[in-house]
Amino acid sequence: MAFLRANITDDTFIKGAGRIIYAPQGSAFPTELSDMIDIAGSVGPPVVPATYDVKPPWLDLSATRGGINIVRNATEDTYEVDQIMGEVGSAPTNWEMNVSTNLVEMSLETMAIAWELGAITVDATPTVPERHVGLGMPTKYTQRLMAVLHRRDNGAIRAFVFRKVQRMAQDSTLTMQKSGDPHQLPAQWRALADSSITDEYARFGEIIDQDVT
Numbered sequence: 001m002a003f004l005r006a007n008i009t010d011d012t013f014i015k016g017a018g019r020i021i022y023a024p025q026g027s028a029f030p031t032e033l034s035d036m037i038d039i040a041g042s043v044g045p046p047v048v049p050a051t052y053d054v055k056p057p058w059l060d061l062s063a064t065r066g067g068i069n070i071v072r073n074a075t076e077d078t079y080e081v082d083q084i085m086g087e088v089g090s091a092p093t094n095w096e097m098n099v100s101t102n103l104v105e106m107s108l109e110t111m112a113i114a115w116e117l118g119a120i121t122v123d124a125t126p127t128v129p130e131r132h133v134g135l136g137m138p139t140k141y142t143q144r145l146m147a148v149l150h151r152r153d154n155g156a157i158r159a160f161v162f163r164k165v166q167r168m169a170q171d172s173t174l175t176m177q178k179s180g181d182p183h184q185l186p187a188q189w190r191a192l193a194d195s196s197i198t199d200e201y202a203r204f205g206e207i208i209d210q211d212v213t
Contacts, residue, residue, distance in 0.1 A: 010154035011212060018068040018150045020061040020101065022113075025143040025164065027057045033157055033208055036147060058147075061113070062105035065184050068148055069100045070160055097191040097204050098168055099148060102184040108133050114187040116141060116167050141166035146189060156210040163197070163205045165189040 021036060030036050036058050038051045054060055073096050079089040103110050108120050108131055116138055123130045147161040168190040174183060193203040 010152060011156060014150065014152055014158075016150065016153075017064075018148050020064065020068060020099070021054050021058045021147050021149065022061060022165075023058045023145040025145065027145055029145065029163055030147075030159075030161060030208070033159055033210065036159070036161075037149070039157065052151075061103060061110060062107075063103070064101040065104045065181070066102045070097070070148060071100070072097045095193075095204075097162070098188055099146060099162070099165065099191070100168075100186070100188040103187050104182055104184045106183050106185075111185065113142075114167075114172055114185040143192070146191075154212055156212045158210070159208045161205045161208060162189075162191045163194040163203070164192040166192065 023036075028035070033039055034055075036055060038053050038055060040050060074092045075094045076090045076092050078087045079091075080087055103114050108117075111117060112120065112133055115135075118134045118136060118138070120131055120133045123132060143164050143166045145161070145163060146165045147159050149157060149159045151157050166189060168188040170186060170188045172186045174185055175181075176183065191204045195203070197203045
């Protein structure tokens with residue numbers, strides 16, 4: 001019998017790209033995956049497979065580059081007593097979570113989210129219609145619901161769903177060059193605690209995980 005152990009299955013050994021979707025703040029928090037995307041399809045007749053399309057009011061942030069990062073961190077106080085040469089305890093003083101990526105789908109809608117821009121308007125008077133969006137200095141961030149989705153090799157979907165996120169301060173540089181990487185925008189969102197949630201373990205959001213075992 002082997003001494004070293006590893007319980008690795010298609011459900012727990014996870015790799016591959018993710019997908020970011022979002023919804024306006026005030027939208028209902030999803031109670032299941034099917035509230036956000038089509039996972040049911042139809043058994044027919046005719047048989048229609050799941051499309052995985054977002055359901056209103058959810059929208060896709062589309063292509064990313066360099067991965068999607070979900071970070072969880074905490075600061076803490078530590079406690080000591082005179083009689084012991086070391087810490088005897090610790091407790092968290094602040095929790096934080098954030099989501100970051102590089103957005104590659106360079107529509108004005110995507111840029112507006114990454115750079116906290118205003119409303120997009122259309123000028124139909126030129127021969128070729130033009131869309132405009134301002135570059136300004138807003139005094140507050142737009143809050144949204146956000147979910148990061150991943151589909152495992154066995155088909156099961158896992159979603160990290162955040163109740164409230166907003167842009168996080170960072171240098172978001174757009175580089176235009178004749179070779180190398182395509183245009184992309186670094187983007188980072190801070191998860192905020194929802195004070196209306198009484199369960200302190202669920203104030204940032206929830207992980208929704210399909211169980212196919």
